[in-house]
Amino acid sequence: MANESYDLIVIGGGINGAGIARDAVGRGLSVLLVEADDLASHTSSASTKLIHGGLRYLEQYEFKLVAKALAEREILLKAAPHIIWPMRFILPHQKHLRPAWMIRIGLFMYDHLGGRQTLAGSHGVKFADHAAGIPLKPEFTKGFAYSDAWVQDARLVVLNCMDAASRGARVMTRTRAAAAVRHADGWRVMLKTTDGATTEVHSRGLVNAAGPWAARFLDDIASQDHPYSLRLIKGSHIVVNQLFDHDYAYIFQQPDGRIVFAIPYEHDFTLIGTTDVEHEGEPDRIAIEEDEIRYLCDAANRYFEQPIGPDDVVWSYSGVRPLLDDREDNASEITRDYRIQLDLSGGAPLLNVFGGKLTTYRRLAEDAVDKLAPELGNREPAWTGKGHPLPGGENANPWELVESLQASHAFIPPRTADRWVFNYGTRVMKLLGETQSLADLGEHFGADLYAAEVDYLRQHEWARTADDVLWRRSKLGLRLDESEKRRLADYLACPSPAAMQGET
Numbered sequence: 001m002a003n004e005s006y007d008l009i010v011i012g013g014g015i016n017g018a019g020i021a022r023d024a025v026g027r028g029l030s031v032l033l034v035e036a037d038d039l040a041s042h043t044s045s046a047s048t049k050l051i052h053g054g055l056r057y058l059e060q061y062e063f064k065l066v067a068k069a070l071a072e073r074e075i076l077l078k079a080a081p082h083i084i085w086p087m088r089f090i091l092p093h094q095k096h097l098r099p100a101w102m103i104r105i106g107l108f109m110y111d112h113l114g115g116r117q118t119l120a121g122s123h124g125v126k127f128a129d130h131a132a133g134i135p136l137k138p139e140f141t142k143g144f145a146y147s148d149a150w151v152q153d154a155r156l157v158v159l160n161c162m163d164a165a166s167r168g169a170r171v172m173t174r175t176r177a178a179a180a181v182r183h184a185d186g187w188r189v190m191l192k193t194t195d196g197a198t199t200e201v202h203s204r205g206l207v208n209a210a211g212p213w214a215a216r217f218l219d220d221i222a223s224q225d226h227p228y229s230l231r232l233i234k235g236s237h238i239v240v241n242q243l244f245d246h247d248y249a250y251i252f253q254q255p256d257g258r259i260v261f262a263i264p265y266e267h268d269f270t271l272i273g274t275t276d277v278e279h280e281g282e283p284d285r286i287a288i289e290e291d292e293i294r295y296l297c298d299a300a301n302r303y304f305e306q307p308i309g310p311d312d313v314v315w316s317y318s319g320v321r322p323l324l325d326d327r328e329d330n331a332s333e334i335t336r337d338y339r340i341q342l343d344l345s346g347g348a349p350l351l352n353v354f355g356g357k358l359t360t361y362r363r364l365a366e367d368a369v370d371k372l373a374p375e376l377g378n379r380e381p382a383w384t385g386k387g388h389p390l391p392g393g394e395n396a397n398p399w400e401l402v403e404s405l406q407a408s409h410a411f412i413p414p415r416t417a418d419r420w421v422f423n424y425g426t427r428v429m430k431l432l433g434e435t436q437s438l439a440d441l442g443e444h445f446g447a448d449l450y451a452a453e454v455d456y457l458r459q460h461e462w463a464r465t466a467d468d469v470l471w472r473r474s475k476l477g478l479r480l481d482e483s484e485k486r487r488l489a490d491y492l493a494c495p496s497p498a499a500m501q502g503e504t
Contacts, residue, residue, distance in 0.1 A: 006170075007376050009189055009203040011177050013037075013216060014044040014331050015153075016338075016353050017209035018160035019365030019384075021169050026388075027373055027380035033161065034191060034200060036176035039158035042284065043211050044358065046319020048237065048261055048273050051076050051084055051359045052148035055251070056259050058106050063113065065337045069359045070114025071489045072151055075385050076362065077118060080159060080393040082401075082425030083152040086119055087263075089249045090132040092143040092303055097253045106147040106243075107146050119147035135244040137305050147271060150263070153358060154472040155423060158461050159390040166391070173462045180206060180222040184347045195295050205349040206377050207368065212283035212322040214354060224346065228339065228354050229325045234282075236288040236318040237273030238296050239265060239478070252303050260299040266475050267415070269314065272296045279320050286318040315478060324355040338364050350373040379408050392425025401426065411437050415446040423474060431456040439494045443491065446484035449476050454488070458496055465492060 007465065010021045013035025021033040035041075053070040054062070076084050093100060107122035125143050127133025133140070172191070179190040179196065187206045192198045210217045212232055218224045243262065250262040257278065265271035275292045293310050301307050324339055338356035341350065351372045356364050366382045395401045402421045405428060406414065420428045431453055435441055442451030448454045449469075457463035457473050466489040470477035480488070 003200060003202065004032075005186075005202040006032045006206060007203065007378075008205045008285045009030070009034065009177075009187065009201065010207040010209055010370070012207075012209035012211055012213075012353075013039045013118075013157070013161065013171070013173060014042065014209065014211045015040070015358055015361040016356055016364055018157045018164065019262070019361045020207055020209060020353075020368050021171070021184070022160045022164040022167070023362075023365040023369045023384050024373065025164050025167045025169040026383050027369060029373065029376060029378055031164065033164065033169060033171045033306070034177055034189075035171075035173045037284075038173055038472060039171075039462055040154035040462065041160055041474055043319045043321060044157050045154035045236065046237075046286075046317050047153045048150055048259070048356050049153050049263070049271070050087075050148055051151045051446075053110060053359070054357075055106060055110055055146070058109060062337070064107075065111070065360075068363060069170070069357070070110070070116065072114075072360050072363050073119075074115065075148055076118050076151075076359070078396070079362075079384075079388065080151075080156065080177060080390040080425075081393050081396055082398045082422055083159070084149055085388075085398075087148055087150045087249050088120070088247070089146055089148055089251050089261075090143055091146070091251045091253070092124065092127075092136060092140040092392070094140075094253055095255075097255070103144055107144060110146060116147075117440050119149075122146035128383045132244075132250070133248045134246075135304050135306065136287035137303060140303065142201075148156040150249075151293075151358070152423065156358070156390075158473065161390065162391045162461065171462065174464065177217070177221055180217075182206075182222065182224070182347045182350070187350075188349045203348075205351070205372055207372070208350065208352045212320050214322060214352060217292045222350070224343070224350060226341070226343075226352060228341065228352070230354060231278065231325045232283060232320040233323055234277045234279040234318055234320050236292045236296070237271055237316060238276070238288070238313045239269050239271050239315040240291060240312045241270070241314060242268050242280065243300070243304055243306055243308070250303065252299055254299055254302070259387055262295060262300055262304075266478060269478065272300050282477050283320050283322075286320055288316045288318045292318075321357075323357065340364070340368050340371060341448040342375070344375065354441075392427040394426050398422060401428075409435070413448065419448065419474075420453075427460075429480065430460070445480065445488045445491070446478050447479035449480070449488070451491070454491065455496065458492070463492075465489065 007029040008031045010033045011016045021031050033494040051073050053066040057066050088111045111121045125145050174194040175191050178192040182189045187203050215230050217227045263271045297308050339354045341352040398421050402417050405417045463469050
């Protein structure tokens with residue numbers, strides 16, 4: 001691909017870069033997206049897995065951000081119903097932390113900002129006659145229920161890239177921008193793959209969506225001045241065996257003013273998070289600390305009857321949020337809104353993305369391309385908010401698809417059918433191909449993971465390693481033992497005739 005030319009090169013395969021690439025190619029621009037690691041391998045796979053307005057941001061008077069996020073929640077629920085679905089949240093009341101009247105006002109605003117259409121509104125709850133009261137300590141007698149949405153966060157990134165590729169974009173993973181040189185009429189970008197191969201490509205415009213590395217990209221790779229600085233805020237989560245047997249999630253107020261979520265996770269587990277800790281080290285060297293584990297266990301133990309401790313943690317993950325430095329002392333108070341900077345001062349267009357959150361990625365991408373496309377002679381209108389589903393989201397009712405799949409392929413266990421539909425949606429039929437039995441799915445690696453699914457992920461979703469498959473394309477890492485993971489890694493190390501070529 002030496003000397004290939006594009007209208008736009010996007011640096012960064014997280015949710016912002018993926019969204020911008022999809023939006024831009026859908027307007028007729030030629031696009032190359034470059035990611036140094038796997039798609040969603042950092043911040044975008046380390047979230048609390050929520051599409052939400054951010055109830056607590058109302059206390060910070062971030063009304064515009066909350067309204068924007070809630071409006072996006074409606075759009076995304078319709079675009080990807082197989083990986084984004086409604087979830088009811090329970091807020092147990094502690095009057096010494098926040099008075100009931102304040103919570104009611106906040107929930108009223110939350111119900112009405114952003115134009116709620118599909119989700120149920122908020123109301124009071126008495127725990128004596130509600131399923132959500134069963135696992136709570138008896139001192140909690142009432143609370144509130146409200147709606148938000150759950151998302152398979154890394155899959156959201158992958159689906160945006162799949163859609164971009166289906167519209168003509170090129171997506172290159174495990175390829176980093178080693179140098180970017182700006183000229184009056186374009187950019188020359190030197191790319192280097194993990195195997196050491198280098199090549200030079202050209203573009204008329206460049207997007208810096210490198211997330212935690214956005215400032216470093218400008219300083220070290222592109223040699224461009226910029227007015228913004230980022231603060232890296234580490235958020236950590238723990239996963240424990242199931243603490244409650246219902247579909248409600250919890251939002252727990254903490255004495256320090258923060259909130260912690262406890263969410264049903266992958267059928268048999270509970271996800272608890274997150275922390276907010278300033279991170280001074282490298283963005284890719286992130287791990288949960290012992291005091292974070294204790295904090296999250298203590299947060300849950302204030303509310304649940306069944307206590308948990310560090311020994312109960314079966315998995316944990318951490319990521320850094322690249323937030324705009326607004327000089328706020330408290331990490332929890334830093335704005336989660338984004339800033340888009342279009343720089344035309346040094347020659348060819350350069351668009352920098354700073355901050356943002358998972359829920360508002362589509363709007364961020366739309367705003368970014370609205371700014372940048374006219375500079376490239378493109379004035380096509382925005383389109384991603386107008387009823388265009390992401391791959392697999394064409395069926396608005398995934399449960400109907402589960403029933404159809406079980407009727408047409410009776411050999412598939414019900415739980416596997418559920419997992420496949422709520423990961424792949426209508427694309428599950430491409431995964432199955434001509435399969436007529438479990439034996440046709442090929443090698444069995446453990447849990448319900450077979451070679452047919454692994455091959456599909458290699459061919460259509462840029463998966464290359466066991467971690468790509470087990471922790472980003474799925475969460476089957478919770479279910480495979482070490483020997484099974486090694487066997488999967490060995491399988492993926494073998495050359496595949498169906499290796500990813502950009503198909504979707």
